[in-house]
Amino acid sequence: xxIMESTKKIKNFRGNVKEIDQLSKKKIQTRIFQPFRxxxxxxxxxxxxxxxxxxxxxxxxxVGNSFHVYDCAKLGLKCVGTKTDKPITAxxxxxxxxxxxxxxxxxxxxxxxxxxxxxxxxxxNIFSIVIFGNWLMALCENDNQVIVWDHxxxxxxxxxxxxxxxxxxxxxxxxxxxxxxLVGSRExxxxxxxxxxxxxxxxxxxxxxxxxxLTQSPVVDVVAVGLLDGRxxxxxxxxxxxxxxxxxxxxxxSISFRTDEHHIMxxxxxxxxxxxxxxxxxxxxxxxxxxxxxxxxxxxxLNGQPILxxxxxxxxxxxxxxxxxxxxxxxxxxxxxxxxxxxxxxQFYDSDGHFILSAARDRSLRAFSIVRDSQSVELSQGxxxxxxxxxxxxxxxxxxxxLPQIIQFSASETKQxxxxxxxxxxxxxxxxxxxSFQSKVIGKHIFRTNDGSLVKTSNISACxxxxxxxxxxxxxxxFNMQSGIHRKTFAGNEKHVKAISGLxxxxxxxxxxxxxLDGTIKIWDFNSAKLLHTINVMSPITILRFHTxxxxxxIANDDLGIRVIDVETRKIVREFWGHRNRITDMTFSPDGxxxxxxxLDxxxxxxxxxxGHLIDVFEVDHVVTSLAFSPKGDFLATTHVxxxxxYLWANRTQFTNVTLRKIIxxxxxxxxxxxxxxGVDSDTEDFSVIDSEVTNKKSFETPEQLTExxxxxxxxxxxxxxxxxxxxxxxxxNKPKEPPKLSEKAPFFLPTLPGVDPKFVPVNNTFETDKKMxxxxxxxxxxxxxxxxxxKILKNNHSKxxxxxxxxxxxxxxxxxxxxxxxxFSLKNDFEDLxxxxxxxxxxxxxxxxxxxxxxxxxxxxxxxxxIIVNNPQNFKNxxxxxxxxxxxxxxxxxxxxxxxxxxxxxxxxxx
Numbered sequence: 001x002x003i004m005e006s007t008k009k010i011k012n013f014r015g016n017v018k019e020i021d022q023l024s025k026k027k028i029q030t031r032i033f034q035p036f037r038x039x040x041x042x043x044x045x046x047x048x049x050x051x052x053x054x055x056x057x058x059x060x061x062x063v064g065n066s067f068h069v070y071d072c073a074k075l076g077l078k079c080v081g082t083k084t085d086k087p088i089t090a091x092x093x094x095x096x097x098x099x100x101x102x103x104x105x106x107x108x109x110x111x112x113x114x115x116x117x118x119x120x121x122x123x124x125n126i127f128s129i130v131i132f133g134n135w136l137m138a139l140c141e142n143d144n145q146v147i148v149w150d151h152x153x154x155x156x157x158x159x160x161x162x163x164x165x166x167x168x169x170x171x172x173x174x175x176x177x178x179x180x181x182l183v184g185s186r187e188x189x190x191x192x193x194x195x196x197x198x199x200x201x202x203x204x205x206x207x208x209x210x211x212x213x214l215t216q217s218p219v220v221d222v223v224a225v226g227l228l229d230g231r232x233x234x235x236x237x238x239x240x241x242x243x244x245x246x247x248x249x250x251x252x253x254s255i256s257f258r259t260d261e262h263h264i265m266x267x268x269x270x271x272x273x274x275x276x277x278x279x280x281x282x283x284x285x286x287x288x289x290x291x292x293x294x295x296x297x298x299x300x301x302l303n304g305q306p307i308l309x310x311x312x313x314x315x316x317x318x319x320x321x322x323x324x325x326x327x328x329x330x331x332x333x334x335x336x337x338x339x340x341x342x343x344x345x346x347q348f349y350d351s352d353g354h355f356i357l358s359a360a361r362d363r364s365l366r367a368f369s370i371v372r373d374s375q376s377v378e379l380s381q382g383x384x385x386x387x388x389x390x391x392x393x394x395x396x397x398x399x400x401x402x403l404p405q406i407i408q409f410s411a412s413e414t415k416q417x418x419x420x421x422x423x424x425x426x427x428x429x430x431x432x433x434x435x436s437f438q439s440k441v442i443g444k445h446i447f448r449t450n451d452g453s454l455v456k457t458s459n460i461s462a463c464x465x466x467x468x469x470x471x472x473x474x475x476x477x478x479f480n481m482q483s484g485i486h487r488k489t490f491a492g493n494e495k496h497v498k499a500i501s502g503l504x505x506x507x508x509x510x511x512x513x514x515x516x517l518d519g520t521i522k523i524w525d526f527n528s529a530k531l532l533h534t535i536n537v538m539s540p541i542t543i544l545r546f547h548t549x550x551x552x553x554x555i556a557n558d559d560l561g562i563r564v565i566d567v568e569t570r571k572i573v574r575e576f577w578g579h580r581n582r583i584t585d586m587t588f589s590p591d592g593x594x595x596x597x598x599x600l601d602x603x604x605x606x607x608x609x610x611x612g613h614l615i616d617v618f619e620v621d622h623v624v625t626s627l628a629f630s631p632k633g634d635f636l637a638t639t640h641v642x643x644x645x646x647y648l649w650a651n652r653t654q655f656t657n658v659t660l661r662k663i664i665x666x667x668x669x670x671x672x673x674x675x676x677x678x679g680v681d682s683d684t685e686d687f688s689v690i691d692s693e694v695t696n697k698k699s700f701e702t703p704e705q706l707t708e709x710x711x712x713x714x715x716x717x718x719x720x721x722x723x724x725x726x727x728x729x730x731x732x733x734n735k736p737k738e739p740p741k742l743s744e745k746a747p748f749f750l751p752t753l754p755g756v757d758p759k760f761v762p763v764n765n766t767f768e769t770d771k772k773m774x775x776x777x778x779x780x781x782x783x784x785x786x787x788x789x790x791x792k793i794l795k796n797n798h799s800k801x802x803x804x805x806x807x808x809x810x811x812x813x814x815x816x817x818x819x820x821x822x823x824x825f826s827l828k829n830d831f832e833d834l835x836x837x838x839x840x841x842x843x844x845x846x847x848x849x850x851x852x853x854x855x856x857x858x859x860x861x862x863x864x865x866x867x868i869i870v871n872n873p874q875n876f877k878n879x880x881x882x883x884x885x886x887x888x889x890x891x892x893x894x895x896x897x898x899x900x901x902x903x904x905x906x907x908x909x910x911x912x
Contacts, residue, residue, distance in 0.1 A: 030616055030617075030618040030670065030672060031615065031616045031652070031658055031659070031660060032606055032615070032616045032651060032652055032653060032658060032660075033604075033606075033616070033618070033636055033649040033650065033651060033652065034649065034650050034652055035647075035649060035650075035672065035673065035674065035675035035676070036635065036648040036649055036650040036675050036679060037370075037647075037648050037675050037676070037677065037678075037679040038645045038646070038647050038648070038674065038675045038676055038677045039356075039368050039370060039373070039376075039645060039646050039648065039677075040315075040338040040339060040358070040366075040368055040376070040644060040645040040646045041063040041064070041068075041315065041338060041644070041645045041677050042061065042063070042068070042315050042316055042317055042336050042337055042338050043061035043062060043063065043068070043311045043312075043315060043316070043317055044061075044062055044063060044064060044313060044315065045295055045297050045313040046061075046062035046088060046089065046090065046091065046297060047090075047254065047297045047298035047311070048060060048061045048062070048091075048297075048298050048300075048309075048311045048317070049091055049092050049093045050072075050300050050302070050309060051093040051094075052303060056071060056072070056073065057071070057072035057073075057302055057303075058070065058071055058072065058078065058093070059071075059072060059075075059309060059317060060091055060093050060098055061311060061317060062088045062091055063677050064087055064088070064677075065083050065084045065085075065086070065087055065088065065676060066080060066081045066082065066083050066084065066088075066676055066677045066678045067080075067081040067088065067091055067098060067100060067109075068080055068081070068677070069081075069098070070317065070336065072302065072307075072309065072319065074334070074374070075317065075319065075334050075335070075336045075374070076373075076374055077373045077374070079111055079112050080112060080677055080678045080679070081098065081100070081109055081112050081678060082109070082112055082113070082114065082678050083676040083678050084100065084102045084107060085102065086102040086103045086105075087102070088100050088101065088102055089101045089102065089103065089125065089126055089127050090126055090127055090128050090129045090138075090139075091129065092129040092130070092131050094131045094151070096110055096111070097109065097110055097115065097151075098110075099129050099131065099136065101126035101127070101128075101129055101138065102126075103125055103126070104119060104120050104121060104122060104123075104124050104125060104126070105117055105118065105119055105120065105126075106118040106119075106120065106126060106129070106136075106138055108151075112678070116154060118136070118138075118149055118154070118156075120138055120140055120147050121140070121143065121147075123140075123142045123143045124138075124140035124141075124142060124143050124145070124147065125140060125141045125142050126138045126139065126140055126141075127139055127140075127141045128170070128171060130171050130172065130173060130181065131151070132173040133179075134150050134151060134152050135148055135149070135150065135151070135157070135179075135195055136148070136149040136150070136151040137149075137171070137181065137195070139168055139171055143161070144161065144162050144164075144166075144167055144168060145159055145160060145161040145162060145168075146159075146160040146162075146168065146171065146181075146183070146193075147159050147160075148160065148195055157195070157196075158195060158196075158198050160193060160195075160198055162183075162185075165187060166185045166187060166189065166191065167185050167186040167187065168183055168184070168185055168186075169184050169185055169186050169210060169211050169212060170183070170184040170211055170212065170213055170214040171183045171184070171214065172214045172215060172216055172223065173216075174192075174216060174221070174223060174237060175216050175220055176220055177192075179194055179195045179196045180192055180193065180194055180195065180201065181193055181195060182214060182223060182237060184211030184214050184225065185210070185211060186210045186211070187206060187210070188206035188207040188208055188209050188210055188211060188227070189203065189204055189205065189206045189207075189211075190203075190204040190211065190214075190225070190237075191203050191204070192237070202237075202240075204235075204237070204240060207225065207227055207231070207233060208227075208229075209227040209228045209229040209231065210227065210228040211225055211226070211227060211228075212226050212227060212228050212251055212252050212253065213225075213226035213252050213253065213254055213255055214226070215254075215255045215256065215257075217234065217257055218257050218259055221236050221237055221238040221239070222234055222235070222236050222237075222243065223235055223237055224255045224257070224265065226251075226252030226253070226254070226255050226267065227251075227252060228251050228252075229251075230247055230248045230249060230250055230251065230252060230269070231245055231246065231247050231248075231252070232245070232246040232247070232248065232252055232255060232265075232267050232277075233245050233246075244282060246265075246267075246275075246277055246284070248267055248269055248273075248275045249269060249271070249273065250269035250270050250271050250273075251269060251270050252267055252268070252269065253268045253269060253270060253295060253296055253297055253298075254267070254268045254296060254297065254298045254299045254300075255267045255268075255299075256299050256300045256301045256308070257301060258301045258306065258322075259301060259303050259304055260304055260305065260306055262306070262322070262327050262328075263278070263279040263280050264276055264277065264278065264279065264285070264322075264328070265277040265279055266299055266301065266308055267299075268291075268296035268298075268299050268310070269296065270294070270295045270296075271294070272290055272291055272292040272293055272294050272295070272296060272312060272314070272397070273287060273288060273289055273290065273291060273296075274287070274288040274291045274296065274299060274308075274310065275287050275288075276288070276328060276330075278328065285328045286328050286329050286330075288320070288330065290397055290398050291310060291312075291318070291320075292310065292311075292312025292313070292314050292316060292318070293312065293313075293314035293340055293362070293397055293398060293399055294312060294313045294314055294340075295312065295313040296310060296311070296312050296313075297311060297312070297313065298310070298311050299311075306321060306322040306323065306327065307319055307320065307321050307322075307333065308320040308321075308322070308330060312340075313340070314337070314340035314362075315337060315338045315339065315340045315644055316335060316336065316337030316338070316340070317335065317336050317337070318332060318334075318335040318336075318337075319332075319333040319334050319335065320332060320333060321333040336374075337378065338366070338368075338376070338644060338645070339358065339360040339362055339364065339366060339644045339645075340362050340644060341360050341361035341362035341644065342360060342361055342625065342639065342640070342641060342642055342643055342644060343358045343359065343360040343361075343625065343626065343639040343644070343646065344359055344360060344361060344405070344406070344407065344625055344626060344639075345358070345359050345406070345407075345408060345409060345625075345626045345639075346358045346359075346626045346627070346628050346637055346638075346639055346646060347409070347410075347411060347628050348628050348629070348630050348631055348637070349367065349411055349413065349437065350413050350631075351413060351631050352631070352632070353370070353630035353631045353632050353634070353635065354369055354370060354371050355367050355368065355369055355370075355375075356368045356370065356628070356637055356646060357409065357411055357422070357437075358639070358646060359405075359406035359409055359424065360406075360644070361405055362399055362402075363399055363402035363403060363404065363405050363406070364378050364379075364381075364402065365378070365379045365406060365409065365422075365424060365435065366378045366379065367379065367437065367440070368646055370635070370648060377440055379422075379435055379437075379440050379441060379442065380440060380441045380442065381402055381403060381442050382441075382442065403424075403426055403429075403433065403442075404426040404427045404428060404429050405426065405427045406424045406425065406426055406427075407425050407426065407427050407456075408424075408425045408456070408457050408458060409422060409423060409424040409425065409458065410422070410423050410458045410459045410460050411423075411437065411460065412460040412461075412462070412464045413437075413464075414462070414463060414464030415463075415464030415465070415481065415482075416436075416437050416438045416464075417438055418464075418482070419436075419443075419481055419482045420434035420435060420436045420443035420444075420445060420481060421435075421436065421437055421438075421460065421464060421481070422434065422435035422436070422437055422443075423435075423447070423458040423459075423460060423467045423469070423481075424458070425455045425456060425457060425458050425469070426455070428454060429454065429455060430448060430449050430452055430453060430454055430455060431446040431447060431448045431449075431455065432446070432447040432455045432458050432467070432469045433445075433446055433447075434446075434447070434467070434481065434484070444484070445479070445481075445483075445484030446484075447467060447469050447477065447479045447484070447486075449469070449471050449473075449475070449477060450475075450477065450486070450489065451471070451473055451475065453471040453472045453473035453475070454471065454472040455469050455470070455471060455472075456470050456471060456472055456499050456500050456501065457469070457470040457500050457501060457502055457503055458470070458503065459503040459504060459505060460481065461505050461509055462505060462506070462507045462508070462509065462548065463509060464481065465480065465481055465482070466478050466479065466480065466481060466487065466509075467479045467480075467481050468503045468505070468512065469503075470499075470500025470501070470502070470503050470514060471499070471500060472499040472500075473499075474491075474495045474496035474497055474498055474499065474500060474516060474518070475489060475490065475491040475495055475496075475500075476489065476490035476491070476495075476500065476503065476512070476514055476524075477489055477490075478490075488529050489529070490512065490514070490524050490529050492531075494522070494531040494534075496514065496516035496518055496520065496522065497516075497518045498516050498517040498518040498540075499516065499517050500514055500515070500516050501515050501516055501517055501540075501541050501542055501543070501544060502514065502515040502541065502543060502544025502545075502555070503515075503544070504544060504545075504546030504553070505526065505546075506546075506548060506551070506567075507548045509526050510525075510526055511523050511524060511525065511526055511532065511567075512524040512525075512526050513544070513546060513553060513567065514544075515541040515544040515555055516541060517540040517541065517542075518540070519536060519537055519538050519539050519540055519541060519557075520534055520535065520536050520537070520541075521534070521535040521537065521541065521544075521553070521555065521565065522534050522535075523535075523567070523570070533570050535565065535570060535572075537555065537557060537563060537572075539557035539558050539559045539561070540557060540558040541555045541556070541557055542556050542557065542558060542582075542583065543555065543556035543583065543585065543586055545586060545587060545588055545595075546567075547588040547592045549591075549592055550592040551566065551567040551568050552564055552565070552566060552567070552573075552588075552592060552609070553565040553566075553567055554586060554588065554595055556583040556586055556597070558582070560577070560579050560580070560581070560582070560583065560599075561575055561576065561577050562575070562576040562577075562579075562583065562586065562595065562597060562607065563575050563576075564576075564595070564609065569908070569909075574607075574609060574612050576595070576597075576605075576607045576612075576614070578605060578614055578617075579597065579599040579601055579603070579605065580599070580601040581599050581600035581601040582599065582600045583597055583598070583599050584598050584599055584600060584623065584624055584625055584626070585597070585598050585624065585625070585626045585627050586598070586627075587627055587628055587629050588629065589629050589633060590629060590630070590631055590632065590633045591633065592609070593608065593609055593610065594606050594607060594608060594609065594615075595607045595609065596627060596629060596636060598623075598624035598625075598626075598627050598638070599623075599624075600623055602619050602620055602621070602622070602623050602624070603617055603618065603619050603620075603669060604617070604618055604619075604620065604624060604627070604638070605617045608660065611662070613661075613662035613663070614662065614663045615660040615661070615662065615663065616660070616663070617663055617668070617669050618669065618670050618671070618672045619669050619670065619671045619672065620638075620640065620671075620672060620674060621671075621673070621674065622640035622641050622642060622643055622674070623640060623641045624638050624639070624640055625639050625640060625641055626638070626639045627639075633651055633654065634650065634651055634654050635648045635649065635650060635651065636648070636649040636651065637649075640674070643674075645677075647674050647675045648675060649675065704849065705848070705849060708847075708848065709848075710848065711848045711851050711890065711894065712848060712849050712850070712851065713850070713851055713852050713853075714811065714849075714850040714851075714852065714853040716811055716853065719815075720811070720814070720815065720853070721815075721852055721853050721856035721857075722856070723815040724815040724818060724819070724856045724857070724859075724860050725856055725859060725860070727815055727816070727819055727860070788821060788824055789809070790809065790810070790813075790821040790824070791821070791824065791825070791826075791833060793805055793806050793809050794806050794833070794836050794837060794840060795833075795836060797840070798836045798839060798840070801843075802843075803839075803840040803843050803844060806840055807840070807844060807849075807850060807853075810853075810857070811850075811853070818857070818860070819860065822837075822857075822860060822861055822864055823864060825837065825865075827868070830875065831868070831872065831875050831876075834865060834868075834876070835875070835876075835879060837861060838861075838876070838879040838880070838883065839879070841854055841857065841858050841861075841883060842879070842882050842883050842886060845883065845886045845887065845890070846886060848890070858883070
């Protein structure tokens with residue numbers, strides 16, 4: 001079925017090579033990571049659509065190859081559409097359906113599931129959708145025509161072509177005009193067409209400027225016409241009469257009317273401004289300067305409410321409420337936004353991995369929640385709009401009032417409730433700013449460098465009390481995070497001679513590690529600020545990452561190599577080579593086993609530290625600028641050039657068996673599509689498909705014992721053997737406090753059956769029942785089974801001299817069952833059962849398998865039969881001595897190996 005669906009899609013797109021490539025990528029995944037979800041997207045330059053469902057309003061926005069549905073009450077995300085094969089060019093909603101235009105196709109979704117498709121033709125690129133009555137209409141750009149379908153029967157009804165001197169730009173359905181549409185053109189003229197008869201009804205003269213927007217006013221026969229030169233004309237289309245004209249700055253992108261008691265018209269432009277016009281006084285009443293950063297594609301008043309909904313190409317949706325005294329000046333009620341420029345650095349903030357801190361080229365610092373989208377927020381830099389309005393006499397955007405772009409930041413969760421816990425470094429700035437994640441605002445401290453040099457990097461101590469900044473002059477400054485007071489400087493003759501590129505501290509504040517563009521790593525004493533050691537790698541160091549749990553330091557150099565240094569021995573223990581261009585970022589996995597790195601060669605590589613091998617590599621369409629691994633190891637987050645979102649990749653090793661082998665040839669590099677906002681779609685992408693390299697090989701099974709010289713533990717949980725050592729205590733603890741109460745007896749004259757719940761005996765079966773009860777009191781001796789399965793397997797294995805089957809069966813029993821079986825041994829035949837069990841214990845010790853399980857069984861056996869063994873030493877002496885000698889032999893060998901390794905480690909510690 002999947003092959004047939006993919007073939008059908010390829011035919012519909014008529015051999016488009018790029019789409020065939022996308023379809024072929026659906027089944028591809030890497031060994032370790034698979035695309036999961038993209039976050040941080042709200043809207044783009046495609047106009048949104050608002051639909052009223054009862055008393056509720058819902059906004060449908062476009063996010064590239066998918067769409068989002070928000071409720072206007074709280075701007076909560078209600079639905080995410082599935083990924084389309086091409087970017088969405090227009091959208092509309094009608095009833096339970098969402099209509100999405102993608103190049104030549106129009107796709108209909110019911111909630112987030114595809115319902116049907118309409119094909120507009122090979123040359124028709126749809127740029128607008130209009131729905132009214134039974135008609136579904138698409139405006140096509142390339143062939144300058146309008147295509148009409150009946151969305152009830154899904155039949156093509158008409159194709160209305162236009163002349164070359166009339167290039168369509170906008171279309172609406174005027175209220176009360178049956179089966180008619182009003183079409184605007186680039187030449188500034190309008191036409192009214194009948195959809196059913198496909199005839200031109202009326203042509204309007206030119207307005208002298210291209211028409212950019214059309215909308216129906218609350219008054220019948222009156223429409224608002226937006227023009228390229230900034231004019232807004234209210235025109236009576238019935239009388240072909242121009243009623244009034246307004247003029248704003250820049251091209252008109254959208255128009256909307258209030259439908260409550262105030263007669264207000266709002267219009268937007270390409271600069272992010274919204275003009276409010278008083279229709280009663282016929283003049284401009286207010287200008288919302290910088291409502292968005294850049295183009296505003298759509299604005300819309302909610303029906304009957306003083307609320308204006310706006311969207312911008314700055315990846316934001318905002319609601320403005322008119323609740324001032326005069327009802328003309330709005331205030332921001334609520335908003336939902338993300339970055340509108342590509343992020344430069346990301347970092348998982350909390351230990352649960354729920355929040356990601358992100359700094360971007362739009363000069364903002366944001367916190368994104370990967371669990372609940374409504375918790376995502378931008379950390380405030382103060383009331384920038386009020387400052388602009390109060391002090392600025394020239395036009396400025398909100399971005400221009402923000403702090404300079406953040407080039408690097410660090411955060412610590414330790415003291416977030418006490419004081420500021422984020423430090424940011426800004427481009428061409430000699431001061432580092434503090435921020436509070438708890439309050440989501442900029443802090444009150446600025447860490448200035450003593451020599452006036454620029455701040456290049458920062459870090460926060462593990463305790464959260466100190467903030468470090470590295471400068472362009474090679475010095476390191478330490479400040480108190482609570483008070484902002486300067487504490488000490490790491491400088492002198494032994495300081496770095498070039499800019500600091502990375503800082504890291506250990507978990508106990510004993511040392512501070514710094515790297516520099518001069519190609520050196522310096523280890524400083526935290527308390528005395530004295531240099532302890534210098535490591536020269538002879539290549540400029542651009543990135544430094546420190547894993548505090550295993551004291552491993554990873555650095556990236558300009559020679560395209562990654563080096564791993566053991567801080568304790570101060571030696572380079574690993575070197576990784578393979579990137580073909582400058583390394584942009586890297587990070588440790590939470591357990592310290594992997595290093596994941598990205599480069600300008602658009603690849604993401606995973607290096608295995610124990611083996612020193614490259615175990616995973618894949619290529620993406622956009623170069624990675626930053627990456628971070630979640631503290632729980634379930635997600636890898638990446639950001640990319642020219643993309644404003646954060647992309648999450650699921651770690652497959654968390655939920656499936658993954659075979660990791662060394663990658664030698666670059667031919668194994670696979671190109672992977674980025675995650676989408678809709679996440680993993682089970683209907684279109686099957687990520688359970690196992691790599692071909694795995695299916696072509698037999699699965700590897702771990703042997704029970706790697707070598708006969710190795711003592712091996714059982715793979716059973718601790719409760720299987722540890723509870724056996726404390727079984728008596730557990731039984732006493734679980735003993736009921738009161739004896740069970742007998743149930744109330746029935747009247748003496750009503751015979752009952754024995755049992756917990758009294759049941760009356762039928763009258764006609766009383767005699768038979770009494771007879772059966774009497775027979776049940778007698779037990780035949782032949783019915784008693786004297787030997788359990790446990791003892792039978794023991795005796796059978798003893799005759800063979802191999803006890804593997806016996807111990808495999810014992811592993812299936814719980815501690816209480818083992819206790820019962822051991823107590824069931826017979827003491828007849830000169831303690832035969834006890835001797836067989838001791839032989840089994842000795843055999844298992846010699847095989848060096850199930851060490852802790854055997855010790856637990858032997859311990860419990862001696863507790864039960866200790867008195868019998870003491871009173872009959874001649875029967876058990878040889879057995880116990882053999883077991884003791886085997887114990888001493890193995891322990892001597894292990895103790896010798898431990899002492900040898902301890903001496904070797906001590907030798908290397910002294911030498912270094």
